Amino acid sequence: MVWTPLHAKIHRTIRSRHLFERNQRLLIAVSGGQDSLCLIKLLLDLQSKWGWYLGIAHCDHRWRPDSQANANHVENLAKTWAISFYLETANQPINSEAAARDWRYQALSAIAQANNYQYIVTGHTASDRAETLLYNLIRGTGADGLQALTWQRPLTTAIMLVRPLLEITRSQTEQFCQEFKLPIWEDSTNQDLQYARNRIRQELIPYLRDNFNPQVESALAQTAELLQAEVEYLEKAAQELREKALGSQCVAEVPSVEATGVMGHEEDSLTPLLPLRLNRRVLQKAPLALQRRVMRQILQQILTDAASFEHIEKLTALIIAPSRSQTDPFPGGAIAQVEGDWICLK
Numbered sequence: 540m541v542w543t544p545l546h547a548k549i550h551r552t553i554r555s556r557h558l559f560e561r562n563q564r565l566l567i568a569v570s571g572g573q574d575s576l577c578l579i580k581l582l583l584d585l586q587s588k589w590g591w592y593l594g595i596a597h598c599d600h601r602w603r604p605d606s607q608a609n610a611n612h613v614e615n616l617a618k619t620w621a622i623s624f625y626l627e628t629a630n631q632p633i634n635s636e637a638a639a640r641d642w643r644y645q646a647l648s649a650i651a652q653a654n655n656y657q658y659i660v661t662g663h664t665a666s667d668r669a670e671t672l673l674y675n676l677i678r679g680t681g682a683d684g685l686q687a688l689t690w691q692r693p694l695t696t697a698i699m700l701v702r703p704l705l706e707i708t709r710s711q712t713e714q715f716c717q718e719f720k721l722p723i724w725e726d727s728t729n730q731d732l733q734y735a736r737n738r739i740r741q742e743l744i745p746y747l748r749d750n751f752n753p754q755v756e757s758a759l760a761q762t763a764e765l766l767q768a769e770v771e772y773l774e775k776a777a778q779e780l781r782e783k784a785l786g787s788q789c790v791a792e793v794p795s796v797e798a799t800g801v802m803g804h805e806e807d808s809l810t811p812l813l814p815l816r817l818n819r820r821v822l823q824k825a826p827l828a829l830q831r832r833v834m835r836q837i838l839q840q841i842l843t844d845a846a847s848f849e850h851i852e853k854l855t856a857l858i859i860a861p862s863r864s865q866t867d868p869f870p871g872g873a874i875a876q877v878e879g880d881w882i883c884l885k
Contacts (some may be wrong), residue, residue, distance in 0.1 A: 540584050541546060545715055549581050549703055552587070554800065555626060556690055558701050559658060562590040564626075566656035568647055569595045571613045571724030574662035577712035582660070594623040596650050596659075598643045601632040602728055610726050611767055626652045636734060646693060651698045663688055663702040666709035669759035670739050677735075682773075686766035705764075708756050777832035784821045784833065813841065813873060814885035822882075823859045830855050841873050841884070857882045 569575040597613040617624035627646035633639045668688045675684035691701045744783035747755045834854040865876035875884045
């Protein structure tokens with residue numbers, strides 16, 4: 540086996556960030572593109588050092604006429620490497636990026652659960668992290684959206700999603716695939732400029748690279764890394780503040796979903812059961828950043844969709860509003876009203 544600097548880097552990353560344990564079962568999501576081929580090759584080469592059992596999963600969205608041929612290509616690679624292969628095909632073509640992502644994670648989770656894999660591993664890179672930061676920034680977001688691609692997060696209580704390549708750029712994965720002559724399957728949809736992410740990848744990032752910073756992808760990925768640590772700290776502080784403001788009221792623990800919209804987050808949170816009361820005196824002592832996060836956490840469990848900036852602001856405004864002030868109804872019908880020292884949601 541040829542041991543390259545990329546092998547050494549990923550080996551160190553896995554060990555220093557505690558991404559995997561030894562002798563675990565890893566399900567690798569492989570599209571056939573350069574990033575996923577780079578990922579599977581690296582993990583195959585590191586397998587002897589870690590004692591992993593590896594499997595390959597491929598999700599066919601039925602977007603393209605060649606999608607079945609793409610799936611066959613990945614299956615043949617799995618056979619060549621003597622790795623278990625799992626295929627999930629959409630019943631109907633999935634036409635939006637968000638719907639495709641949700642379906643893909645559901646499919647991967649189902650495969651992992653059925654076959655006793657502890658980890659699902661994807662080939663997201665520093666380039667993806669940079670593009671996600673720009674995509675969410677343009678749409679409007681807080682720090683949570685800017686750092687949405689994290690190293691790991693739980694998909695279920697027993698399965699962890701892991702992204703080991705977040706410090707590797709797409710140009711590095713391309714060079715790695717060329718060096719080892721890996722047969723990349725070119726996805727034609729990656730060139731389709733009707734998708735915003737493709738325009739960011741094909742037009743905006745090259746413009747920023749040529750005119751502002753040749754290392755713009757790495758710089759943006761580093762910004763996301765810094766924000767991740769700050770978001771984790773702020774989320775924990777906001778959760779502690781929320782528990783104080785809720786007092787002894789009944790709360791239940793449920794997992795939240797990955798950040799996909801405005802000011803979303805990836806952490807588990809306590810779900811308030813309506814009706815509920817928040818102590819304004821407790822919240823008034825806190826910085827505005829924590830006040831907003833508490834209200835975002837409350838709304839995230841009340842609303843069916845992600846809480847918007849406007850929703851969070853009108854609820855936060857009640858912390859210092861006159862008694863008997865109230866909001867207009869939130870989506871779903873909940874109303875917040877000031878009653879003395881309390882904000883009451885019902």
